[in-house]
Amino acid sequence: MRRCLIFEQDRSGVIQSTRVERNSVQQSRCDIIILGGGPTGLALALALGGIGAEVLVIEARPLEQLADDAHDGRVTAIAAASQRMLEAIGAWEGMAAQAQPILDIEVGEPGTIGRVHYDHAELDEGPLGWIVENRLIRRALIAALAACPGVTVEAPARAATIDRDPSFVRLTLEDGTRAQAPLLAVCEGRFSTTRGRLGIRARQKRYGQTGIVCTLAHEKPHHGLAVERFFADGPFAMLPMIGSADDPHRSSIVWALEDGLAADVGALAGDAFAAEVQARFGDMYGRLTLSGRRWSYPLVLVRAESYTTDRVALVGDTACGIHPIAGQGWNLALRDVAALAEITADRLRLGLDPGDAAALAAYAGWRRFDGTTLVAVTDGINGLFANDVFPLALARETGLAMVEHLPPAKRFFMRHAMGLLGDLPRTMRGALV
Template structure:
């Protein structure tokens, strides 16, 4: 650790969160709202303006939107959120003239409550930032955690600016390639898929009516996710070399390949915003906690986007960790003690592992062009489509409403 710098005399924090995206901010809001006496800071190396203008969008499940409502930000987010009223699944080859629909889902988990909304990331982060400030969460950006050392009763943190802070708990919410996780010495199980996810936004002539589409193509799933207005967000899985070629190539080639996959059912499509490609893989942390240290969000688990559950797993982490920490404080316990943090790990680890396995199997099952495998999976999709009770189970699972859920995800305060 560096010598004395500005901030050495600052009062110790209860919780310091490394990572100021939606996971880090929502954790800060959840803790401070439930326990106003708790001192919380969120630090991120990126300027806040960059975080609040992220052009991407995410699928926010019903349970997560209940949490955001409980945290006091959904009312601000809602005008920018597009409900998913229906979802269809197809399975075909790229050259097929017709894509038969094998599976459809009604978009409601309760009357008037869709199973998910598409929400612009920038709007979500901006709303959480404003709520965090209003509650008294200390927001530090641009800055980042350079190093930390666990001492007796405290973790001493050195920021990139040279400022030093002390906290009872450091939470890493700094993404799938978490530097804080590496500094803590936590190993991961990781393997790469020969795929990249291309993300962009398109505008189309005809309204989508809130319908989400997932087309299983030989190179991977191609998802069309409805946004407000006649716009859709695309999550396009492609072989890595081909994805790099498409993203780096000219607009004409990209739009031509996009149209082959998108189809003409929504009329003429035009790009609206940048296109990015990111490598796809599976990353699972071998441990979620250390003394005075915890992982949350993608720092704990990075999964394939085939089920659209990455963000929602992160919000489950937030809800569980906040509940564990607040209840520990109410019992007079140390929020950074290992036995407290292990309650969080036990709550979240199996669910995370299970979702990682499910997305891995689905990707391997559907990202191939073997006729025999295709026939079997299409029969399976057709059978599910004819079983309303099973469809209801799957839609509630996607909405985050199955199993034991933290209170925030049921819309209840901690």
């Protein structure tokens, strides 16, 4: 026997989970199978479950971890277009109260005239984005599943075999449970094992950098300002957060350092670590103190050689995992989700096969350019600011200064950061799938 998780919400708003015992020989037939129950996989499940599609999510982690509400220190930058999508699929309501609006962004290189200040008031589009704790994103997505009875989550579960024929992809889970659908979406993250099992190769680039992530409390308010500074040893971002009862003024940092230096900095005691951050950031927010623990992870670019294969679509970091330098990782993933959901929903409404060659070609064609562009931008920016060769240093200083004094260029870059440019799926414009 295995357990299936169906999420419901009681009258007080508390998320409840119902575990349904299933015989291990049961076979499920649905419209789409999603491998991976993280934020990307759950967003795809919500987008399609909201139109009545039968969706099966298979997640390797235990149920308790999937719905865990513990603070883990990590945050995500949600662009304006991504917020519209989350609202359209019913997930934004559950995180809106704890979402910190980004009203201004300051980008610069210390010690130079290279600096750009982006002010949301220069556009009539609302905040430039929002900063939300990862745990609150997970909780909101799970809560929204209560309105999607067609979505079933199997956890913990793993696919033992994946077989495909001209019409279906068939999975057998490790306990013998079988499932089939015309389309399989792989949302396992950049180090997906299923991607390789399906014969899709991925190119990796190790930056030799480690990202340090933590929350800092500070004396003065941030006023919704996000700061990104480029140091010779790596980029540093200070992202505004909603305050807590203990710390009314908080920000999250994402600090990329050369691996050896990151190990040394990460080993510092809390006060010494905060002092090191203070030395780089300055006194703009008053005294900085560490709030909670620190996390670190290696920075690796992963790019799949193909977004699709027979009956399969790669989504989010499984297809393209980028450097965090621009805070666009999950926004790129949500554009994948929105595109695949729109194509799939349209074909289901017309009675067409959502996983045939035409559907997959449409998805890959829609998403390939966006992924390629962001890889080039994030990889290029990281390399540009990590190099102190005089011509490059002069070029980046001059470039930032020029953008600061060219309002049309500033508005273009703001709209790009907000995710408002390009061929946007319907949900990114605030419409339903």
